[in-house]
Amino acid sequence: MFESLSDKLEGVFKRLSGKGKLTEADVDVALREVRMALLEADVNLKVVRQFLERVRARAIGAEVMQSLTPAQAVVKIVNEELIATLGEPAKLDLAGAAPHTIMLIGLQGSGKTTTAAKLALHLRKQGQRSLMVAADTRRPAAIQQLQTLGKQLDINVYAVDPKTPPPQICADAVKHATASAYSVVILDTAGRLHIDDDLMKELEQVKSRTNPQETILIVDSMTGQEAVRVADEFNKRVGLTGLILTKVDGDARGGAALSVRSVTGVPIKFLGVGEKPDALEPFYPDRLASRILGMGDVLTLIERAQQNLDQEQARQAAEKMLKAQFTLEDFLQQMQQIKKLGPLTQIMSMIPGFAQVAKEIPEEATEQQFKRIEAIIHSMTPQERRQPDVLNARRRQRIAAGSGTTVQDVNELMREFKQMQKMMQQLKSGKGRGLPRFPGFPGFG
């Protein structure tokens, strides 16, 4: 159950609380938990050490040791330091005379080509006219990939004979862009290892010949401990102005962002959150901090809800809940809405404190449970759905047979539904004090 850092720290301080005044040693015990949380999130070991020194300096001050709620005080410090380290979001620098050149670099498979297209689309919305440059002459069909994306989005692509050296291609492309009044040039370079000297030299040449305004390292959010060495090397050799974190729509905690940011000192400019060309989001340090700490991502959940839910239906349901007129039909509708947000376990993992519970529940089990509830309600007559009180033993038997469940299953659902109604009554009469359990989802209560 103890998953989120705050839960773990509560546990630590509870064990210590018998002893009276907290000591520095007590704080160190708590910091060990913080260390583990950061390591599990893939923050680099050396970065973790530096980070903990800062946290410790604050924690052994008055803030924690005299706090009545030391666990929360530690979490607060960790969270604030994380947000501070992740830094402020920054926009693309498009000041001065056009065309502005943006150079994208990174390891193989980090997502440069996809990001190039996303950036071009994003910039078009701001009135910029971009030229994408196919400078990856190494990977088979990389040029075609950029051309296909360009065609899909109606953005021009500069591509020449792949035998041309990339620095030459890029320099020519910038000349072409200047002559043809493009406002932005996006250089899609080949993926390369930071220790590949020849290819790093090539990047240096591209840079010196095109003088890009932005040199952006594309970092896969799933990257582990090596993120530091990779970013450091790219930064030393080529000089970075920004970072874009990709594949953030996955379930990686994204500690690499912290590593890369602290070793390079350059700002995170965007997050890549999907395969579609519009899946590029601004970066919010507080959200990423929660994610790294495994403290849930409620804001993302809310956003996803706003995108996927039928607002009108949701409003009606809420009204009915408040009037305590909520029926099984509404309940079914609600369930179907929630399903649109994604697998239940994934939704739960975004809620603070539920990440571990979500891990322990097999995804199929929740899906099955959903299906069972759906089947039971579908096997009822409209009258039964609106007035469940008419459900006598015979009706229950019929429903169980019709839905392929047992009478116990039907009873269980009815019991939970009744509880939910009772709670809504309390809400209505103002007696309710929050929602004591997850109504309707057996097993989460």
Place this chain on the structure above:
Amino acid sequence: MFNFLKRDKEKTKEGLTKTRESLKTKLQNLIWLDNEITPEFWVGLEDTLIQADFGGEATMQVVDDLRARADAERIVSPKKIEGLLKTELAKALNDANQTAPTRGVWQAKPHVILMVGVNGAGKTTSIGKLAKYFRDQNKRVLLAAGDTFRAAAIEQLQVWGERVKVNVVAHQQGADPGAVAFDAYQSAVANNADVLIIDTAGRLQSKTNLMKELEKIARVLQKGDPTAPHETLLVLDAVTGQNGLNQAREFQKAAPLTGIVLAKLDGTAKGGIVFAIAKELKLPIKYIGTGEKIDDFAEFDAEEFVQDLFEG
């Protein structure tokens, strides 16, 4: 056959040596006086494992176990402890390898291999290299361009097909990958192919719908051969951190895996997450990718892999 294996081994070494040389960082502080186990020794051991992406909790467990054993058996030589650790680690990987199905023997014809993984892991490149590897063993190889989603993924596989001189069954971009797999299977049977390797679109393991698509590809293949796919290999980028375990877990659910291809091992990343995967899911590493060239590919060798964890 033996020459072949030997050559591979040398190649692996070459790849790994290159890594070591290019790394100008000094060795981990794992050089000690050989009769003194200091607290620093244990910290050094911990750091080595953590920095190899072994995982924080997993590292603590391994090091705590080792300490308990050192106390119990009164081991005082750091070298001996390091040796013990290496043996244990290699054993963990080898054990997973032995329990893995379909090792070596191919009973079906065509032997069907499904390649899966997250975006950018290195699936298509690994398929090109694997095709070359089988061709060198005089096997008839057929490839299926099952990544119908990503722009130019089909063309990318076709380039590899030309390089290796094997045929590629492909539909248009946007086509149903199940249909591609089915056609490719029919074609493999008609052309008497020994092995069919199927590419799939990269997908993040948290995308339920895309994961379901993998199940469908397997079902379609089973219409031709109920035992297919005979191998499902997860391509894992060596630079991946703790998320690698989630990847293996979720792909395992959608398309029962038989092993791992650890790609991009020519960088400085160690790929230590494979230990957690071997431990929890009993999944062996079958091949490693060590560069962009067609022969930068080898069978996995647990001892060398473990040795490399402690160097550079």
